[in-house]
Amino acid sequence: MTMAIYHFSNQIISRKKQQNTIAAAAYRSGDRLIDERTSEEKFYKRKVKPITHILAPNHAPQWVYDRQQLWNEVEKKEKQWNAQLAREINVALPKELSHEEQEQLAIEFCKEVFVKDGMVADLSIHRDDQENPHFHVMLTIRPFNKDGTWGNKQTKVKEMIDGNKQVKAVHTTDWNTKEKLMYWREQWAQYANRFLEKNGFSDRITHLSNKDRGIEILPTIHEGFIARQMQREGKESDRIQINNDRKEYNKTVIELAEAKKEKQIKERTEKFVRRFTPLEKKQLRESAKSLRLFVNYENINTRRLQLEKWKSRLEFSQDSIEKYKKLNWIEIETDVLNQAENILEREAKRFLEKYYPDLKKDELTKDQIIEVVETTVSQNKMLSNKDIEKVFNELERKQIEKDLDVLLNNRPQFVLFLQEEIQNVEKQFEHLRLKNGVNFADPSTIKNASDKDLKKMQFLLKQKENMNQSLDLMDLLYDYQLEELYPHWDGRDYLTLEQKEFFVMAEEYFGSTIMPEDFSSPPxxxxxxxxxxxxxxxxxxxxxxxxxxxxxxxxxxxxxxxxxxxxxxxxxxxxxxxxxxxxxxxxxxxxxxxxxxxxxxxxxxxxxxxxxxxxxxxxxxxxxxPANGSDFFSILESAIREADRKWREDEFEQQHKNKKKKRQRGMNR
Structure with a gap:
């Protein structure tokens, strides 16, 4: 999933900083506004006229919808030299969305988050730079009373401190708190992501910093219109250069992270399945695939599926010009994807035809073709037959490692699927046997079955055999792990498949082997x-x-x-x-x-x-x-007792057989 741009900044417009709300509103809206206090006209010509809206709660007076009167009333009401006049939020809009969708998103966000909380929101959407669509929203700081009059920002509260009566000022709203700002930032990410998903885009934004998300990459800075204008004019911009440097650094960090992840998968799969032969690994993988546990999508196919989902949602929506614009866009992008895939495949085949004419291309998969081409280009040399075989083996090894890593993360589910599928196959087989009157004790009855049903029964038997082999391999996997965990415990061989999983998952969870003494005081x-x-x-x-x-x-x-x-x-x-x-x-x-x-x-x-x-x-x-809801460690304790009991019984029986053989040999002599 890609990450769209997140920008959400907050500032207070205050008289202490010699700021003026009429000038600020005029600059952001593009309107001509008169400052009644100084009789000055405020106007700032913009290349692209902003889209503006004033949104207000129901109890606000009607005059708030007049931009000039709204901010002049704010200036009149605030008397102090250091008064906070308004709050301004500056937010980057997802450029993936259409203009109409961007406007709808901004309005919905401001209404639900600011207006419902009692603020008047003066919204201005700027598109001077098509690469940087964003909106400004100026918010009233002083609340309105239910009758439409201005309310108080603070109230005086008397309280006793160390026996002395003191007067304390308490804010009437929580609009100035850090918690509220964090809430607004989180809400913007949620609203924007909902619109992106609704309109078929996989891009997402997050309000979390890279540090909070556990990411080592450096965040890019907001470039702004001036920096982009300088770049278009061929001038250097420090802000754009900083971003270019950070992007290059981040690319290196991401490549290192991917290499580290691949190494971890390799180490884990080697640790758990190193005793399996290549044939056994392939058996596991093929069985898992037949149960639809693992599916691998390439980027083109992933995007194609996203477009298909979006198209299916749109087809059930109400007819509109916007709907048909989107459907047309989906069709165009699908064609582009198909063309890209065809070009890549044709180019790769032409490459092989030119440089590897003796290679049997019809017998190769798409992945194999692409891998040979990319390896040849990256190494800048022709590959020998031995090199090509090595490329194919490496490709298969990587895919097996990925599939087995998923399998190791879903062992219980995999075993359960196999067991259920075996039962299902047995039911199908028995149904066909009874339907055709087949009795395997009497081979002559086999001819009663039609060729179609007979082939189906043979297929089901083979399927059951393959899945039983996979269960045996899973059992073997557990045995290998338990042998390492409990080398001196003979009873481990008498555990059921499910019980073996208990012991293995306990070791994975705690990072150490669970010993018998742990059961009295579990970690x-x-x-x-x-x-x-x-x-x-x-x-x-x-x-x-x-x-x-x-x-x-x-x-x-x-x-x-x-x-x-x-x-x-x-x-x-x-x-x-x-x-x-x-x-x-x-x-x-x-x-x-x-x-x-x-x-x-x-x-x-x-x-x-x-x-x-x-x-x-x-x-x-x-x-x-278990059905009785026993404690997990009680389950393990019972499993150990039962396994040891079976082991002792087998040992006793074996000793009894050995004594009997000895006596028999003595009698024979």
Whole structure:
């Protein structure tokens, strides 16, 4: 997901700074205004006439809709030499939106956020620079009473301090607080993102600073109209140069971050599946793909899907000129995408035809073709057959690593899918068998089945065999991990697949092996305060808010708890169990929020999690819990006892067999 530009600045227009609201309003609106106090005319000619609106609460007097009278009344009312006259907010509009959409967004935001709170908003939209659409809104600082008269900014309150009566001034509104400013900034991001999503754009903005979002890149600065004008005239601008330098630096940081992420995926997949053969890895991957757990989209296909979703929404909207403009634009961009894809493919094939005429291009995938071309260009040399084979192997290795990384994050879900699919296949097979009267004890009955049904039954048997092999591989994966965790515990071989997952996910969660002595006093990873914050963030990420809001809470969570593994289902299950152990301490409200998160089934988990441009995350079905609601550590303790019992029984039986064999050998002698 790309990030549109976020700019939201705030300033106070005050008499102390020798400022004047009539001059400020005239400059921003482009209107000729008379300052009644000095009889001066204020006018500033603008290249493009601003779009202006005055928005006011219902209880404000009618004269506020006259710009000249509004700000002259403000100047008359404020008597003090250092009076705060008005507040001005300057906001960058998303240039992805049309002019009409930008205007609608600005009006809706000002009405809902400022006017509903009691302020009069004098809005001016500037488009002098098409690359920098923005709006200014001047806001009244003094509130209006319900009868339309001016209210007080402050009230006097008497209070006793150290036995002495003192008079304290208290603001009648919270408009000057830092918390309110932060609320406005957050609301702008939410309103803008809602409009971007509604109109089919994947771009999003955030009110959070790079530091708050845990991002090391440097923020660019607001360039402004003058700097852009200087650039167009061929002059140098310090502000634009600063941004160019920062963009270059940020490009390096992003490339390093991507390399680090790829390295982490490689290390993790190697750690967990290094004992599997290439054939076994391929088996896992193909089985997962058949269950639609992993889907990989290229950038062009991702954008095409976005356009299709936007088009489907528009087709059901009311007919209008704007609707058909957007549909036409979608059609044009889709054609551009198709042309780009065709050009890339044709160019790559021509490249191979010229430099690799003996290569069997019809047998290659699109990814393989592109990779050969890019490797040849980047290395600036012809590749040998051995080099090409190496390129293909590396391409497959990277894809397998990505797919297995997703698999390792969704082990329980993957196993559950396999088990359910095996049951489904068995039902289909049995239905066909009964329908055709086939009895495998009597081979002659097989001829009763039609060729179509017989092929279908053979296909189902093969499918079941493949999925059982995948379950065996998952069981083997757990065995390898448990062998490392508990090298001296023979009972581990007697655990069920689900029980093995419990032990592995406990180790992943705590970062250390859970030993028998831990069961009497189980460890706690997160404090009560941590659990409160994490649960609330997960809850907000799961509400029906705009996707941008969900992503903001996701970023806040990962900023405070960078090691929290949102995309790891086992880790999330473990967090659920830990919270339930301390349910009384956490409180019913947060526990209800926690349960609501884990009761939600995944929607488009796979497709979105594999998208290169997506920041979405996996939601989880209910964690593993027995019907009696036992504590997680009680589950492990019971599993150990049961596994050890089975191991002792097998040992006893084996010893009994050995003694019997010895006696038999003695009798034979």
């Amino acid at each position: 706690r990873k997160y404090s009560k305060e941590d659990q409160h914050k994490i649960i609330f963030s997960l809850y907000r990420m799961n509400t029906k808010d705009e996707r941008a809001i969900q992503n903001q809470y996701r970023e806040l969570l990962l900023n405070d708890y960078p090691d929290f593994q949102i995309n790891n289902q086992s880790y999330m299950n473990m967090f659920y169990h830990e919270c339930m152990r301390f349910a009384d301490e956490i409180g019913p409200e947060r526990i209800d929020q926690l349960r609501s998160v884990f009761d939600v089934q995944s929607f488009d988990i796979v497709e979105e999690s594999r998208s290169e441009t997506s920041n979405t995350f996996t939601w989880y079905s209910k964690p593993y819990l």
